[in-house]
Amino acid sequence: MDNINFPIKVAIVGAGIRGMHAYAPFSKMRPDLMEVIACVEPNPERLAKMGSDYSIPQELLFSSFDDFISAPLCADVAIIATQDKQHYSQAIPAMKKGYHILLEKPISPDPKECMEIAEVSRQTNRHCVVCHVLRFSNYYRLLKSFIDDGKIGDIMNIQYIEELGWYPYTQSYVRGDWRNSQVTSPLAIAKGCHDMDILLWLIGNKKPIALSSFGSLKYYTKENAPEGHALRCLDGCKAKADCIYDAEKMYMLSEPGAIERGEWPIKKLTSVLTRESVYDAIKTGLYGKCVYECDNDLVDNQIINIQFEAGITVSVTITAFTEGGTRLTRIFGSQGLLEGDAASGQIWLTPFGGERVCYSVDDFFPPTDDKEDRSSNNLLLDFLDMLASGVKPGNGLTAINVSLQGHIMAFASEHSRVNSGLLVNIEDYTNKLII
Numbered sequence: 001m002d003n004i005n006f007p008i009k010v011a012i013v014g015a016g017i018r019g020m021h022a023y024a025p026f027s028k029m030r031p032d033l034m035e036v037i038a039c040v041e042p043n044p045e046r047l048a049k050m051g052s053d054y055s056i057p058q059e060l061l062f063s064s065f066d067d068f069i070s071a072p073l074c075a076d077v078a079i080i081a082t083q084d085k086q087h088y089s090q091a092i093p094a095m096k097k098g099y100h101i102l103l104e105k106p107i108s109p110d111p112k113e114c115m116e117i118a119e120v121s122r123q124t125n126r127h128c129v130v131c132h133v134l135r136f137s138n139y140y141r142l143l144k145s146f147i148d149d150g151k152i153g154d155i156m157n158i159q160y161i162e163e164l165g166w167y168p169y170t171q172s173y174v175r176g177d178w179r180n181s182q183v184t185s186p187l188a189i190a191k192g193c194h195d196m197d198i199l200l201w202l203i204g205n206k207k208p209i210a211l212s213s214f215g216s217l218k219y220y221t222k223e224n225a226p227e228g229h230a231l232r233c234l235d236g237c238k239a240k241a242d243c244i245y246d247a248e249k250m251y252m253l254s255e256p257g258a259i260e261r262g263e264w265p266i267k268k269l270t271s272v273l274t275r276e277s278v279y280d281a282i283k284t285g286l287y288g289k290c291v292y293e294c295d296n297d298l299v300d301n302q303i304i305n306i307q308f309e310a311g312i313t314v315s316v317t318i319t320a321f322t323e324g325g326t327r328l329t330r331i332f333g334s335q336g337l338l339e340g341d342a343a344s345g346q347i348w349l350t351p352f353g354g355e356r357v358c359y360s361v362d363d364f365f366p367p368t369d370d371k372e373d374r375s376s377n378n379l380l381l382d383f384l385d386m387l388a389s390g391v392k393p394g395n396g397l398t399a400i401n402v403s404l405q406g407h408i409m410a411f412a413s414e415h416s417r418v419n420s421g422l423l424v425n426i427e428d429y430t431n432k433l434i435i
């Protein structure tokens with residue numbers, strides 16, 4: 001493989017929430033490791049901001065991907081952080097051009113495209129690392145270390161609940177960018193690819209045998225709209241006072257300073273960080289629509305039952321109907337129980353015949369003052385280190401071939417769900433994709 005030295009040169013493709021806010025800032029924290037050298041972004045304001053924030057010369061600011069890909073190779077890495085359906089048409093030419101890729105999840109909303117991306121990574125000998133940030137979070141690292149240290153013996157069964165939270169769910173999957181599976185991905189792919197990936201990792205890459213799934217869009221539909229509602233919250237809705245989804249409450253009453261600081265989700269609504277601009281966005285934009293009157297089709301609840309080799313069984317619940325967002329995991333072992341809550345970073349260990357003890361992730365990985373995204377930073381550290389130390393493509397914690405397995409399980413669960421809970425044999429399903 002080519003010789004790559006620190007600081008590794010990076011082109012950001014898609015300077016949105018992930019590209020601009022989760023990955024690019026790492027170059028300011030660790031300029032010795034990473035340098036943002038180019039940016040591809042059609043939104044002129046974001047492109048200009050990237051130019052000024054990272055001192056990118058004009059000739060390396062591209063408003064179109066075609067211009068970027070036809071220009072000479074300008075970086076070691078392309079971080080592809082565009083929307084789900086764009087990943088395939090950008091990752092393949094970028095690898096063929098010679099870029100190593102850090103690719104946002106999902107690899108693609110189409111299973112065959114996912115396989116092709118993995119194949120092109122192999123053929124071109126380019127790293128294609130998928131941003132399965134959970135594997136790099138300190139909470140999951142701790143949970144995994146408890147399992148690998150044999151604290152609960154062998155895994156027998158897992159109960160896994162992804163609590164999406166009514167606020168983030170309606171923000172992203174009812175009003176927001178991921179509300180329509182025709183435009184982006186079904187929930188089983190958008191969220192489920194992370195869940196399947198982390199389960200595979202925790203279980204220790206045992207082979208999944210079969211699964212079945214049920215789920216529907218049960219609540220965020222016209223039929224459940226309250227009496228007197230309007231199509232938009234600011235258009236005379238008579239149910240506004242009692243509606244928790246009222247856009248004014250959700251976005252204008254954010255904690256003091258949140259608008260000016262552009263905290264999530266405000267930066268999804270507008271790049272101009274003033275109350276007037278947020279008000280205009282809810283008056284006319286997507287985020288001011290009544291949550292019962294959107295063009296959303298993603299499920300708001302789904303269950304997936306999975307059988308792994310060695311008789312391990314797993315049940316997964318993904319639900320919008322919770323107060324906050326977290327992932328709850330109960331891992332039943334031959335010698336004890338592990339229970340974890342990702343949001344609070346707490347893990348409870350109960351060895352059979354012993355006391356239930358609570359561990360906090362902060363005791364193992366002390367928290368930092370700022371609001372830095374530690375999982376994304378850990379992922380970048382690992383990725384850049386792999387490149388600089390000459391690790392061959394195909395290796396690494398979230399190499400494309402590893403991530404592909406979880407994606408295939410996610411696609412299989414969606415296939416089952418739309419076929420009324422059909423039992424899907426994973427090997428048969430995978431073989432049909434290859435043909």
Ligand SMILES: NC(=O)c1ccc[n+]([C@@H]2O[C@H](COP(=O)([O-])OP(=O)(O)OC[C@H]3O[C@@H](n4cnc5c(N)ncnc54)[C@H](O)[C@@H]3O)[C@@H](O)[C@H]2O)c1
Nearest residue numbers: 014015016017018040041043065081082083084104105131
């Ligand atoms: N790893 C994670 O945990 C995680 C979390 C959230 C989102 N994601 C994924 O990250 C990706 C980006 O999400 P986001 O929230 O940053 O979206 P976003 O919409 O904020 O950002 C996408 C950016 O791509 C730009 N863009 C559009 N067309 C382009 C083109 N042809 N070339 C270059 N840029 C183009 C858009 O203008 C926008 O700025 C999605 O695939 C999403 O599913 C991953």
